[in-house]
Amino acid sequence: MKKLLLIAILSAGSLFAQVKGDIEVPYISYQIKMGKGFDAVQANCLMCHSFGYIINQGPQSREFWHKKIEKMIVHFKAPISKEDEKIVTDYLFKHYGNGELKE
Numbered sequence: 001m002k003k004l005l006l007i008a009i010l011s012a013g014s015l016f017a018q019v020k021g022d023i024e025v026p027y028i029s030y031q032i033k034m035g036k037g038f039d040a041v042q043a044n045c046l047m048c049h050s051f052g053y054i055i056n057q058g059p060q061s062r063e064f065w066h067k068k069i070e071k072m073i074v075h076f077k078a079p080i081s082k083e084d085e086k087i088v089t090d091y092l093f094k095h096y097g098n099g100e101l102k103e
Contacts, residue, residue, distance in 0.1 A: 030055055037091030040084045048078065059098035065089050 030051040032038075045054065057068070066089045072078040073085070080088065 028052060033095040035091065035095060037087045037094075040087040041091055044078065044080045044084050044088060045072075048072075048076070054092065054096060057096070059096060060092075061098055061100040061103050062089065062093040063102045065092040065097065068092075 028050075032051050041054075057064075066085075069080065069085050069088055069092075073080050
């Protein structure tokens with residue numbers, strides 16, 4: 001019983017926490033490589049996450065990029081058409097690929 005009361009008090013205490021002044025989230029600018037297919041990347045990928053997510057993957061194979069896009073479609077329910085799936089894969093491999101077709 002004492003543990004529950006302690007947990008309740010600690011949980012309720014955080015409701016009254018305040019920060020003096022404004023909090024500013026830093027803006028991080030990423031160098032985006034423009035090219036054929038960027039419009040599909042912007043429409044299908046950047047609506048959910050920043051370009052940093054793409055860049056932070058490092059240079060990867062065509063298979064890697066294809067699997068990443070499949071993961072977004074299957075697991076995260078990204079509404080990417082088959083046509084856009086190919087366009088985005090081509091764009092990512094061309095601009096952020098390592099030249100290898102398979103991992």
